Amino acid sequence: MKRALLIFLVVVLLSGTLFVFGCKPKKAEAPDVVVWHSLTPAVEELSKAHIEKTFKKLYPDITVKMEHISDLRTRLLAAIPAKMGPDIFIWAHDWTGEFSKAGYILPIDEFMTPELKAKYVDFAYEACAYNGKTWALPFAGETVALFYNKTLVKEAPKTVPELVTYMKANHKPGEGKYGIAYPIDPYFVSAWVHGFGGWYFRDSDKTAGVNTEGAIKGLKYLSDNFKPYMGPDPAGDIQRGVFHAGMAPFLIDGPWGIPAVEKAGINYGVAILPKIPEIDAYPKPFTGIQVMWITNNVKNKEKAFKFMEWFTTDLPHITERATKFRYIPVLKESLEAEGVKDNPIIMTFAQQMRDYGVLMPRGPEMMLTWGPFGDALLSFWLEPAKLEALFDAAQKDIEERIKKAP
Amino acid sequence: MARPISRPASIWHTRLALLFLIPGIVFFLFFNLYPIFYAINMSFTNTSGYNIIGEINYTGIANYKELLTGLGSRFFYVVVRTLLFMAVSVPLKVVAGLAFALLLNSELLKGKGLWRGLAIVPWAVPAFFSILIWRGMFAAGEMGTINQLLKMINLRGVNWLFDTTNTFIAYNIVEVWLAYPFMMTMILAAMQSIPPDLYESSSMDGAGTWAKFRHITLPLIKKPLLFATTLTSIASFTMFQIAFLMNQGGPARTNELVMVHGYREAFHSAGLRYAYAASFQVLVSFMIIILIILSLKASRLTKEE
Amino acid sequence: MKIAGPQRAVFSLVITILTVLVLIAVVFPVFWIITTAIRPFPTISVPKFELIPKNATLEGFRWVLFESSFFLWLKNSLIVSAITVTLTLFLTILGAYSFSRFRFWGKESFLYGYFIASQFVGAFGITALIALYAFLARLGVINSLIILALIYTSGGIPFNTWLLKTYFDTLPKDFDEAALMDGASFLKVIYYVFLPIARPALAVVALFSFMGSWSEFILAQTLLGPENYTLPVGLWGLVGRWETPWNHFAAMAILFALPIVVFFIIAQRYLVAGLAQGGIKG
Numbered sequence: 001m002k003r004a005l006l007i008f009l010v011v012v013l014l015s016g017t018l019f020v021f022g023c024k025p026k027k028a029e030a031p032d033v034v035v036w037h038s039l040t041p042a043v044e045e046l047s048k049a050h051i052e053k054t055f056k057k058l059y060p061d062i063t064v065k066m067e068h069i070s071d072l073r074t075r076l077l078a079a080i081p082a083k084m085g086p087d088i089f090i091w092a093h094d095w096t097g098e099f100s101k102a103g104y105i106l107p108i109d110e111f112m113t114p115e116l117k118a119k120y121v122d123f124a125y126e127a128c129a130y131n132g133k134t135w136a137l138p139f140a141g142e143t144v145a146l147f148y149n150k151t152l153v154k155e156a157p158k159t160v161p162e163l164v165t166y167m168k169a170n171h172k173p174g175e176g177k178y179g180i181a182y183p184i185d186p187y188f189v190s191a192w193v194h195g196f197g198g199w200y201f202r203d204s205d206k207t208a209g210v211n212t213e214g215a216i217k218g219l220k221y222l223s224d225n226f227k228p229y230m231g232p233d234p235a236g237d238i239q240r241g242v243f244h245a246g247m248a249p250f251l252i253d254g255p256w257g258i259p260a261v262e263k264a265g266i267n268y269g270v271a272i273l274p275k276i277p278e279i280d281a282y283p284k285p286f287t288g289i290q291v292m293w294i295t296n297n298v299k300n301k302e303k304a305f306k307f308m309e310w311f312t313t314d315l316p317h318i319t320e321r322a323t324k325f326r327y328i329p330v331l332k333e334s335l336e337a338e339g340v341k342d343n344p345i346i347m348t349f350a351q352q353m354r355d356y357g358v359l360m361p362r363g364p365e366m367m368l369t370w371g372p373f374g375d376a377l378l379s380f381w382l383e384p385a386k387l388e389a390l391f392d393a394a395q396k397d398i399e400e401r402i403k404k405a406p
Numbered sequence: 407m408a409r410p411i412s413r414p415a416s417i418w419h420t421r422l423a424l425l426f427l428i429p430g431i432v433f434f435l436f437f438n439l440y441p442i443f444y445a446i447n448m449s450f451t452n453t454s455g456y457n458i459i460g461e462i463n464y465t466g467i468a469n470y471k472e473l474l475t476g477l478g479s480r481f482f483y484v485v486v487r488t489l490l491f492m493a494v495s496v497p498l499k500v501v502a503g504l505a506f507a508l509l510l511n512s513e514l515l516k517g518k519g520l521w522r523g524l525a526i527v528p529w530a531v532p533a534f535f536s537i538l539i540w541r542g543m544f545a546a547g548e549m550g551t552i553n554q555l556l557k558m559i560n561l562r563g564v565n566w567l568f569d570t571t572n573t574f575i576a577y578n579i580v581e582v583w584l585a586y587p588f589m590m591t592m593i594l595a596a597m598q599s600i601p602p603d604l605y606e607s608s609s610m611d612g613a614g615t616w617a618k619f620r621h622i623t624l625p626l627i628k629k630p631l632l633f634a635t636t637l638t639s640i641a642s643f644t645m646f647q648i649a650f651l652m653n654q655g656g657p658a659r660t661n662e663l664v665m666v667h668g669y670r671e672a673f674h675s676a677g678l679r680y681a682y683a684a685s686f687q688v689l690v691s692f693m694i695i696i697l698i699i700l701s702l703k704a705s706r707l708t709k710e711e
Numbered sequence: 712m713k714i715a716g717p718q719r720a721v722f723s724l725v726i727t728i729l730t731v732l733v734l735i736a737v738v739f740p741v742f743w744i745i746t747t748a749i750r751p752f753p754t755i756s757v758p759k760f761e762l763i764p765k766n767a768t769l770e771g772f773r774w775v776l777f778e779s780s781f782f783l784w785l786k787n788s789l790i791v792s793a794i795t796v797t798l799t800l801f802l803t804i805l806g807a808y809s810f811s812r813f814r815f816w817g818k819e820s821f822l823y824g825y826f827i828a829s830q831f832v833g834a835f836g837i838t839a840l841i842a843l844y845a846f847l848a849r850l851g852v853i854n855s856l857i858i859l860a861l862i863y864t865s866g867g868i869p870f871n872t873w874l875l876k877t878y879f880d881t882l883p884k885d886f887d888e889a890a891l892m893d894g895a896s897f898l899k900v901i902y903y904v905f906l907p908i909a910r911p912a913l914a915v916v917a918l919f920s921f922m923g924s925w926s927e928f929i930l931a932q933t934l935l936g937p938e939n940y941t942l943p944v945g946l947w948g949l950v951g952r953w954e955t956p957w958n959h960f961a962a963m964a965i966l967f968a969l970p971i972v973v974f975f976i977i978a979q980r981y982l983v984a985g986l987a988q989g990g991i992k993g
Binding site for chain 3: 422423424426427429430431435436437438439440443444447448456473506509510512514515516517521522523525526527528530531532533534535538539540541542543545548549550551554555558581587591595596598599626628630633637663673680694695698699700702
C-alpha cells in the first residue's frame with residue numbers, strides 16, 4: 001500500500017515536471033522585426049494592410065510582426081532585461097530619457113541622413129533627440145485643442161474672455177448645462193502654465209518649475225476662468241460625457257477624443273486654444289509625438305531601422321491613418337496631401353502643435369514630475385486658496401525625488 | 407489489517423501526510439516563493455531599471471530607512487486610513503454575506519437556483535470592469551446614475567468622487583457589492599453541510615427561527631465564517647483596484663490606502679526604483695503577516711477542536 | 712410550531728418578493744453594464760437616466776463577436792481555467808485530507824505557513840513579476856498557457872487547501888474512520904467517502920480556482936504574447952490612455968461574465984445537493 005502510494009506520487013511529480021519543461025512553445029520562424037505597440041485594433045489593422053501592400057513588396061526579405069501589448073510599460077520593463085523584448089516599440093516620445101538611461105533602447109544616428117531628417121516637421125524630429133543622440137523616428141503628433149459644439153456656438157472664440165462670455169451664457173448647472181468640459185489633469189492643463197512662462201520640468205537646465213511665478217499665475221488663470229463653468233467632478237471620462245451629451249458647448253481634448261465625439265453625433269469643430277489677451281500670449285499645451293524606438297534586444301538593427309523608416313515615411317499609410325483615425329501627421333509630405341491639408345480638424349491640431357505646442361520633456365526626471373504635480377493640481381481644485389503652498393510643496397517633492405533617483 | 411486511527415502523531419502519519427502535501431508544496435515553492443525571496447533580497451540592494459542588467463550593490467537597510475523616515479506622517483496617515491476602511495467594510499461585508507446566505511437558503515424561498523445564480527453576478531463580472539462602471543455611476547452632478555436615482559426620490563445629488571468623505575462611502579459600497587458573493591458562497595456551502603435532521607428535531611422541540619439560527623446554524627458555520635471573515639479582512643487591507651480605478655485614492659490622495667500608496671510611490675513617482683518598491687512590498691507583507699497571525703489567534707482557526 | 716398550509720405560502724411569497732427586490736438592487740450595476748453596451752456611442756456617463764438608451768444598438772456585441780479576437784481569447788481562457796481547476800482540485804484534495812485527518816509533526820506551523828503564504832503572494836507586484844519573468848525566460852517557458860495555469864494553480868494551492876480543510880473538518884470523523892477500520896486505503900477513503908460528501912466544498916474550490924484564473928490579468932498580460940492573450944488581458948487592452956470605447960468594453964465584459972454565471976449555476980446544483988441527497992446518511 002505504502003509503496004503503491006509512493007510510486008503514484010512520484011509519477012505525478014515526474015509527469016508534472018516533464019509537463020513544465022517539455023512544453024516549451026514551439027519556436028516558429030521568428031520574424032525579423034517584432035513591433036510592440038498599444039494602438040487600437042482598427043489602427044493596427046490599417047498598418048498591417050499597408051505592410052502587406054507596400055512594405056513586403058519593397059523589402060521581400062524582411063518579415064515583420066506587429067503585436068498589440070496591453071500594458072506596454074510593465075511588459076517592456078520585464079521583457080527587455082530578460083532578453084525577451086521586441087525589436088521595436090511604439091509610444092509617445094517622453095519615455096526616451098528613462099529607457100535610454102537604462103540602456104533599453106539604442107541610438108540610431110548611424111542610419112540618419114539629412115534627407116530623411118528633412119522629411120519630418122522640425123519639432124517632431126527634435127522629440128526624437130536626447131543627450132545629443134537620435135533615438136527614435138516620429139509618425140504622429142498629439143496635443144489638446146478646443147472642441148466646440150456647432151449647434152450651441154456658431155464659431156470658436158478667439159480669446160479667453162470671449163470664451164468666458166459663451167461659457168457664462170450656457171452655464172446653468174441646475175438644468176444640466178455647463179460652460180465647458182475640461183479633464184483636469186497635468187497634461188491637459190499644461191497650456192496655461194506654459195502660456196504664463198512657467199514650466200513643469202525643463203531638459204535644458206534640468207530644473208523643475210512648478211512653483212515659478214508663471215506656473216502659479218497660469219494655474220490661477222485656469223481656475224479663475226474655467227472652474228466656475230465646469231461640472232463638479234473634474235475626472236476626464238465624466239467631463240467628456242458632458243460634452244458628448246451636448247450639455248456643454250466646449251471641450252478641451254486631443255485628437256484621440258475625436259472618434260467618440262463623432263459617434264456621439266455631435267456636430268463639432270476644433271479651434272486652437274484661445275489667446276490670453278491679458279498678457280498678449282497664447283496658451284501652449286504639451287505636445288506628445290508618437291515614435292518608434294529600437295530596443296537593445298534587436299536581432300538585426302538595420303532591418304529594424306528599414307521598417308521604422310518605411311513606417312514613418314510611407315505617404316499613403318500615414319495619410320490614411322490621418323484621414324481615417326485622425327492621427328496628426330508629422331511627415332511634411334503628408335501634411336500637404338489631399339484629404340489632410342483640406343481637413344480643418346487635422347490642420348487645426350497641426351497648427352496648435354506647430355505654433356503653440358511645447359514638446360514634452362524627454363528626461364527621466366519628467367516621470368518624477370507628473371505625480372506630485374497631479375496631486376497638487378487636484379488638491380488645488382479642492383482648496384483654491386492653498387495654491388502657492390501646494391505647488392511649493394510639490395516643487396520640493398519633485399526636487400527631492402530627482403535627487404534620490406538612481 | 408485495521409489501523410487505529412486515533413493513534414498519536416506517528417512517523418507513519420507524518421510521512422504519508424508529507425507525501426500528500428508535497429506536490430502542492432513543490433508547485434508553490436517553484437512558482438511563488440522564488441519570486442518572493444528574490445524580491446526580499448532585492449529590497450536590500452540598489453536595484454533599479456537602470457542597473458538591473460548591470461552591477462547591483464547591497465545597501466543594507468537604506469531602502470527601509472528611507473521608506474519609514476522619508477514618508478513620515480504620510481505613511482502613518484495611509485495606514486490609519488486603511489485600518490478605518492477595514493473597520494467599516496468588514497462588518498458590512500459579513501452582515502451582507504450572512505443575510506444573503508440566510509435569505510437564499512431559506513426553505514420558504516421559491517426558485518433558489520436562479521436567485522443564487524443572480525446573487526453571484528457581482529462576482530462574475532471582472533472586478534476592474536465593474537469598478538469602472540461604478541465610477542461612471544458615481545459621477546457628480548446629473549451625470550451619475552446614482553444621483554439620477556436620488557433625484558427621482560427627491561434627494562439632492564452628491565459629489566461622490568471629488569469629496570473625501572463621500573469617496574470613502576463610495577469605496578465601501580463598491581467593496582461590499584464586490585465581496586458579499588464570496589462571503590455568501592462560503593456561508594451557503596457551510597449551511598449546506600448541516601444535516602437537516604438537526605433542524606427537524608429542534609422544530610419538534612419547539613425552537614423558533616431565531617433560536618435555530620442561534621443554536622444550530624451559527625455554531626456549525628462558525629469556522630467557515632471566521633475563515634471567510636479573516637480572508638475578507640485581509641482583502642480589505644490590501645484593497646487596490648477600487649481605490650485606484652475609482653479616483654486613485656483621491657481626491658488628491660486623501661483616501662489613499664496602503665497598496666495604492668505603495669503602487670504610486672514605487673512606480674509612478676520614484677522612477678524605476680525596483681529595490682525601493684520591493685522594500686515597500688516587504689513592509690506591507692509584514693503587516694499582512696501580523697494581521698493574519700492576530701486574526702488566526704483571535705478566531706482560533708488553527709486549533710484542533 | 713412548524714409553519715404549514717396557507718400561512719406557509721404567505722411567508723414563502725414574502726420571502727421570495729424580498730429576495731427579488733434585494734437582487735434587483737444588487738444586479739442593477741449589471742443592468743447598467745448592459746445599458747452601456749447597447750448605447751450607440753462610447754460614453755460611460757450620460758445625463759438622463761434611461762435603462763434602454765435611445766437608438767440602442769447591438770453594434771458593441773457585433774464588434775466583439777466579429778471584429779475583435781474574442782474567440783481566440785475565449786479559447787485561451789478556457790484552456791487556462793480548465794487546467795487550473797483540474798489540477799487545483801487534485802492537489803488540494805490530497806493536501807486538505809492530510810491537514811484535516813492526520814496528526815503529524817509540525818502540522819500547526821505548516822498550517823500557519825500555508826495560510827500566511829496564501830495571503831501575501833499578491834502583495835509583491837511588479838518586483839516579483841520581474842523576477843518571475845526573468846526566471847521563466849531562463850527556462851524558456853514565457854508565453855505558454857500551460858505555465859500560466861501552473862502558476863495560477865500554485866498560487867491558489869495554500870488558500871484552496873485551507874478552504875477545503877475547514878470543510879473537511881466539519882465532516883463527522885465516523886464516516887472515514889469506519890471505512891478505514893474496514894481496511895480501505897486512504898486513497899480509497901478519499902475517493903469513495905470524501906469526494907461524495909464534500910461535493911459542496913469541492914464545488915466551492917472549483918469555483919474559486921475558476922474565478923481566479925478566469926479574471927487574473929496582471930500576470931497574464933506580462934507573460935503572454937497576443938496570440939495567447941486570455942480574455943481579461945484582451946479586455947483590459949481596450950482601456951486607452953485617454954479614451955476607452957466603453958460600449959465595446961461593456962459588451963465584451965458581459966460575454967466575459969457569462970461563462971462564470973453558467974459555471975456557477977452548474978456548480979450550484981452540487982452546492983444544493985450537499986448532504987441531503989448525498990446518500991451517506993446511513
